[in-house]
Ligand SMILES: O=C(O)CCC(=O)C(=O)O
């Protein structure tokens with residue numbers, strides 16, 4: 001099943017916060033002012049000059065479809081300006097592996113283990129070109145992340161734990177989203193789906209994925225995609241692309257993992273529940289297998305009743 005993402009044009013702050021946001025459905029917002037970046041960043045020369053020579057850690061892959069689980073890419077470092085130059089060209093004179101290799105930047109904080117990405121901190125001479133819409137209270141802002149990649153690059157399907165505005169600045173991008181309700185069809189490994197080729201999934205390996213309902217759209221320069229927390233997303237760069245996304249905390253601060261710098265560590269109550277479940281499963285091991293299976297079913301049915309109640313038909 002497929003539906004097209006809604007495209008909402010020229011909306012104001014109150015329409016977003018009062019009508020769109022509470023529905024917690026992804027939508028493409030068109031015609032919102034995100035600043036001069038849409039004009040200025042079209043120039044590779046401007047972006048490289050203003051962005052400077054700061055080294056950035058990037059993903060480099062000989063194939064456009066990047067696979068985080070099998071790691072078909074390598075991490076390299078380049079000065080920001082050299083990286084943008086290479087990402088914007090189809091063939092490289094200087095390269096790591098092949099002259100047509102793909103590049104992807106997901107900007108990190110100053111100390112990537114401790115700091116979150118902040119475009120004002122890492123790219124002060126570009127940051128003033130982009131305006132973040134006032135769609136959430138400023139104190140809830142978590143990070144602002146540069147995302148730049150070569151034409152053709154496909155980013156694996158994953159979910160993040162915070163609400164997100166993905167601001168497309170240069171180039172077009174195909175986005176496919178799946179609701180959190182489809183979680184059982186996604187073949188997750190951590191926060192990432194094992195289904196890489198989402199347009200041609202192996203039916204023998206991923207039969208349930210074929211039934212997942214996808215929400216599809218094309219982002220044009222200047223568009224903003226609202227990605228609610230836990231919605232799965234997959235992205236293909238139809239052109240060389242430049243985007244910035246902002247993550248913000250929709251829930252109480254205490255529910256987020258404070259060591260998280262990427263916006264993708266599961267919420268604290270889930271991590272705790274997982275530890276408790278590990279202990280419960282260990283405890284069941286005291287019984288022989290057939291008994292364990294019987295009580296396993298009883299536990300599953302309790303979880304189904306308690307947690308999934310509202311999804312069940314009456
Ligand atoms: O556009 C991209 O490169 C990926 C976007 C993404 O995963 C995000 O904004 O969370």
Ligand SMILES: [Fe+2]
Pocket residue numbers: 158159160233
């Ligand atoms: Fe994401």
